[in-house]
Structure formats: structure tokens, C-alpha cells
Amino acid sequence: MENKPYSILLYYCYAKIADPAAYREEHHLFCLENNLRGRIIISSEGLNGTVSGLKEDCEKYMEYVKSDPRFADTDFKVEAHHDHAFAKLHVRDKEEIVHSSMRHINPREKTGVHLSPKDFKQLKDQEDVVVLDVRSNYEHSVGKFKNAITLDIDNFRDFPDKVHELEHLKNKKVITYCTGGIKCEKASAYLLEQGFENVYQLHGGIIKYGMEEGGEDFEGKCYVFDNRLAVEVNKVNPTIISKCYICEKPSDRMVNCASSKCNLHVAICEDCGWEMEGCCSDACKSDPEKRPYDGTGYYQKKSNGYNPYKGFSRKTTAKQVKQLHHG
Structure with a gap:
């Protein structure tokens, strides 16, 4: 059996956070210190994240989250993987943990x-x-x-x-x-x-x-929101329901169109992927600024001079946050 040293965590927790901005900084710092990557959203209504890292680092992260009484009942979905599922770490403070038009609803009070x-x-x-x-x-x-x-x-x-x-x-x-x-x-x-x-x-x-x-x-x-794009779920009676957007042959290879002006999320078979250079149409293929296709159809957003500490408040430098964190 293949040894997969990394884990991918998928989780959310609806819980009241009085100061999301402050908790975002604390949370961000913990992820940095434990070599975690992914996308995490923090808001006054709770947490929502997909995180990747070495198994032991992910174990520390889950312990860190659940040790906070507000998030003690967080249900983590843990999948083994051969590498990081993300290239970077983004921890953001937003109004909702999943963008909806139902902000008046509190799942802690009413849900199915x-x-x-x-x-x-x-x-x-x-x-x-x-x-x-x-x-x-x-x-x-x-x-x-x-x-x-x-x-x-x-x-x-x-x-x-x-x-x-x-x-x-x-x-x-x-x-x-x-x-x-x-x-x-x-x-x-x-x-x-x-x-x-x-x-x-x-x-x-x-x-x-x-x-x-x-x-x-x-x-x-x-469909998943990391560099895998789509994952197998059914081990009992699997099938393919999607067709290649180009040739209409059965295909479940999800691709983001290489033209960032389009960025359509569709299934494109491997042959058409290479033939179309990762694009969904001839018009997109002729886009002079299209992203180079590497066979995956996943494109990390450009971030020149990526700084993992980006996002800390201007009033508090990363060094100061570390000093505060370590007492």
C-alpha cells in the first residue's frame, strides 16, 4: 500500500467569534509555524477551511482547533495524500464562512x-x-x-x-x-x-x-477546491457522467480554462486538453495571455514575491505577533 505522508483536512464550524480579525492573526500564525497550507475563512459566524500538511502537522492543527471550546465539536474529514494540496496559505477574515444570501440564518439555532x-x-x-x-x-x-x-x-x-x-x-x-x-x-x-x-x-x-x-x-x-480539482468517491459502483467539453467523449478530468478571462470549470479529456492547450474554445486558445497548460488544468493565482505573512495587520508586524504569541 502506497505510503502517503500528507493529509488534507476539510472542515467547518459554525460558532460565534467576537473578534474575527484578532483570531485570524492568531490562526494564521499557528498555520505558519506548523507548515500548513490551504484556504481558511474566519468570520463572526465561525470557521471554514481546507488545509494540507504533513500528517503530524495536521494532527497538531486539529488539536489546536478543537482545544478551543468554541470549536470543540468540529468534524474534520481527513484524506491521505502524497503531497501538499495547496501551494500557499491564505487565512482571510470575511463576513460569512460560505458566501450566501442567507446571512440571517444561524445553523446553531435552526438547521436540518x-x-x-x-x-x-x-x-x-x-x-x-x-x-x-x-x-x-x-x-x-x-x-x-x-x-x-x-x-x-x-x-x-x-x-x-x-x-x-x-x-x-x-x-x-x-x-x-x-x-x-x-x-x-x-x-x-x-x-x-x-x-x-x-x-x-x-x-x-x-x-x-x-x-x-x-x-x-x-x-x-x-469537485474539490484544491489542486486535485475532482476526486474519486465511489468504490462500489463507480461511473462517469460528464463529457469532454470539446469532443463529448466520456471524461471526468476537471479543468479550469487556461484563459484567465474565461476560467470556465469544465471536463476536458486528456487529448483535448493538450490539443487545446488547456482551453475550452479556439477563442480562449488564441488568448495571448493564457496560462501555460501542464496537463492538470489547475492554476495557482500569480503572487509575485509571495509573502506568507501577508495579511497581518499593519499595526502589528509578524515579529511582534510572534513575540506576543510566545509571551
């Missing part, structure tokens, strides 16, 4: 019933159950649960605008799902607010279902 992967597997095919994908088009285009309902949305913030299309399902048990569970916390609460009575959510999302139940009946791959 959490279903374990095992319970979800038992319920999903029952006659009075509807499985609802709350992710965006480019995510469910490459993979989704068998017979799941998908919504035509480009961003999660558009979810409330589509709920009227589900009115005929109010007498059903509705189970929402997403990648790791975070979007379902607000999506399921919003459904309850709109008069749906039996609302559930897959706890831990697609990733946890794949880890604990083998991913049965998840068709295609799961």
Missing part, C-alpha cells in the same frame, strides 16, 4: 436533521425521500448522487431564488447534500423557513460518505 452516512445510505432510495444537491452547476456536472435533484445555479448565493421550483416536494422528506456539509447547514434551514417540514442533511457531505460508506451510488467524481 443531520444524517450519518450510514443513515443517509439507508434512507436515500425510499419512495417518500428526495435527495437535493445544493451545489453549483460546475460541481454537480462532474458528479452527483444517482437520481438527485440538481439546481441550475452558478453560485450558492442563488439557492434561495430556486426554492420555488421545489414547492411540489413539500410533502416529501428532503435530504440536502454538498461537498463537506457546510452549504447544507444554511440550505436546509432555509427550506425549513420556507415551509418544508421534513428536512435532513448528509452530515460531512459527499467526502465523508465516500470515506465511511464507500460512496455507493455517487455517480462521477466530487
